[in-house]
Amino acid sequence: MTSKIGIRFSPIALRGLALYAALAMLVAATVVASAQAPTRFLGTVTAINGTTLTVKTDAGDSRQVDVPADASLKRIAPGQKDLSTAADMTFAELATGDRVLVKLDPGASGPNGVALQIIAIKQADVAALQAKEREDWARRSLGGLVKSVDPASSVILVTSGSGAAAKTITVNTTKATILKRYAPASVSYDAATVAPIDAIHPGDQLRARGTKSADGNQIAAEEVVSGTFRNISGAISSIDPSSATFTLKDLATKKIVTIHVPKDTQMRRLPDMMARMLAVRLSGAAGNGAGARPAYSGAAGSAPGASAGAPRSGGGQWTGQGGGQSSGASQWAGQAGGAGDPNQMLTRLPPIQITDLKKGDAVMLVATDGTTDFTAITLLTGVEALLEAPAASQALLNNWSMGSGAPDAGMAQ
Numbered sequence: 001m002t003s004k005i006g007i008r009f010s011p012i013a014l015r016g017l018a019l020y021a022a023l024a025m026l027v028a029a030t031v032v033a034s035a036q037a038p039t040r041f042l043g044t045v046t047a048i049n050g051t052t053l054t055v056k057t058d059a060g061d062s063r064q065v066d067v068p069a070d071a072s073l074k075r076i077a078p079g080q081k082d083l084s085t086a087a088d089m090t091f092a093e094l095a096t097g098d099r100v101l102v103k104l105d106p107g108a109s110g111p112n113g114v115a116l117q118i119i120a121i122k123q124a125d126v127a128a129l130q131a132k133e134r135e136d137w138a139r140r141s142l143g144g145l146v147k148s149v150d151p152a153s154s155v156i157l158v159t160s161g162s163g164a165a166a167k168t169i170t171v172n173t174t175k176a177t178i179l180k181r182y183a184p185a186s187v188s189y190d191a192a193t194v195a196p197i198d199a200i201h202p203g204d205q206l207r208a209r210g211t212k213s214a215d216g217n218q219i220a221a222e223e224v225v226s227g228t229f230r231n232i233s234g235a236i237s238s239i240d241p242s243s244a245t246f247t248l249k250d251l252a253t254k255k256i257v258t259i260h261v262p263k264d265t266q267m268r269r270l271p272d273m274m275a276r277m278l279a280v281r282l283s284g285a286a287g288n289g290a291g292a293r294p295a296y297s298g299a300a301g302s303a304p305g306a307s308a309g310a311p312r313s314g315g316g317q318w319t320g321q322g323g324g325q326s327s328g329a330s331q332w333a334g335q336a337g338g339a340g341d342p343n344q345m346l347t348r349l350p351p352i353q354i355t356d357l358k359k360g361d362a363v364m365l366v367a368t369d370g371t372t373d374f375t376a377i378t379l380l381t382g383v384e385a386l387l388e389a390p391a392a393s394q395a396l397l398n399n400w401s402m403g404s405g406a407p408d409a410g411m412a413q
Contacts, residue, residue: 039104045096052112055100065102065113067091072117078129089120097123136209142169142219143207146226151198156224158206170218171208173197182227184369192225200226230374232257233364233387241355248363251387259367260375261354268349269356270382279385352381362387 043057051067067073074086075093094100099121108114144160147168156171173179181199183191200206205228208221234248237256244261261267270278357363363381367374380386 039106040102041104042101043099045094045098045100047096048094051091053094053100053102053115053118055102063113064111065104065115066110067115067118071115074117074119076119076121078121078126083119086119093122094118094120095123099123099126137207140212141207141209142171142212142216143205144169146200146202146204146206148202149197149200151196154197156197156200156206156208158208167217169216171206171221171224172218173221173224177210177221178223180223180225182225182368189225192227200224201228204228228369229377230367230369231364232259232367232374233383234362236357236359236361236363239354239357239359244354246354246357255372258373259365260373261379262375265376266378267352267354267356267376268346268378268380269352270349270380270386272382272385274345275382275385279388346380357381 041055041057041059041063043055043063045053046056046062047054053065053067055063055065057063071091073089073091073094074083075089076083076086080086101119102113102115103117105114105116142158142160144158147157147159149156154173154177156173158169158171159166160169161167179195179197179200180189180192181195182188183193204226206224206226208219208224210219210221210223212219231252232248233251236246236248239246244263245258246261247256247258249255250257361381362384363379364383364386365379366377368377
């Protein structure tokens with residue numbers, strides 16, 4: 001299972017796209033070439049002691065600056081590109097977490113710099129804009145796996161859903177559409193860069209925001225984000241929760257790979273019955289029945305326990321261990337065998353943590369593209385039955401969409 005696969009991500013983490021572009025543009029517009037030390041810097045307030053600010057600069061160092069009473073303090077909104085509508089603010093309104101552009105007094109002496117002017121973007125304003133963007137992506141976006149790209153007509157076809165819920169979405173772009181690509185080994189929207197439409201390839205994950213048609217089969221895209229990701233499956237051979245990493249032998253490449261699990265990785269454990277029902281259903285949907293050759297024979301000669309560490313009834317989903325099932329498990333089994341969308345079922349499973357995993361657990365995961373080191377984006381365990389049916393596991397991961405509808409909420413800052 002080496003094909004490129006899809007997962008719903010969230011471009012709502014706009015911390016590097018437009019939120020601070022205003023400050024960066026102001027820096028570029030006001031810095032004069034000089035052989036002297038820089039008299040301006042951009043960063044985030046980390047501490048306030050009396051009238052002294054501690055700022056972690058975007059260059060990575062920490063600087064202290066004294067703010068005299070006659071310093072000019074201005075507040076601008078995220079995305080604002082000049083000071084024409086900037087509002088005056090007081091020193092007391094500054095808070096840790098605020099983004100600031102500090103202009104220093106070149107004639108001042110002393111251990112700290114002395115501010116002539118501070119232009120700030122309030123952290124609360126950033127949070128409010130992010131919430132608005134999150135809501136807009138949830139309400140006005142569509143996505144899935146890229147089926148085809150036609151640069152001449154600026155049209156991208158995307159497949160979404162699986163089984164009876166599968167459909168093709170037409171993404172219409174224009175010269176005004178913002179097209180961005182995730183950077184290699186990254187799922188941070190901050191690291192995404194502008195790229196032409198021909199950088200998008202079949203099999204890539206894509207999400208578009210814009211005006212959707214009434215039937216949801218077309219979208220006039222204002223913004224598109226895409227990327228190449230990997231589908232990896234195997235049994236955990238070693239695990240180190242302290243470093244949030246584990247290793248496994250990739251069933252597709254037969255190589256030992258290292259998987260990094262950041263705090264925003266979305267992780268779920270399938271109940272045994274649900275996994276078996278999904279394997280039967282999705283194998284049929286993909287045109288491969290029970291005759292498909294098993295791709296998984298367990299770790300070190302024995303299949304890992306399907307129910308180890310599975311959430312109990314407190315999660316509101318199931319209480320059974322091994323092959324047993326409660327009324328909650330019956331609910332999942334009925335849905336898995338019916339016409340329900342498997343993606344929706346997965347979103348309802350309680351999340352787990354890396355500490356819930358153990359050596360020998362079988363996992364299927366979506367990860368950043370790489371060679372031997374990968375970052376997990378989403379992960380499923382309790383998947384032995386699915387790994388024994390390659391068509392089923394491929395069909396499930398090809399369209400596993402987690403989250404609220406906005407490609408994600410937990411991108412790295």
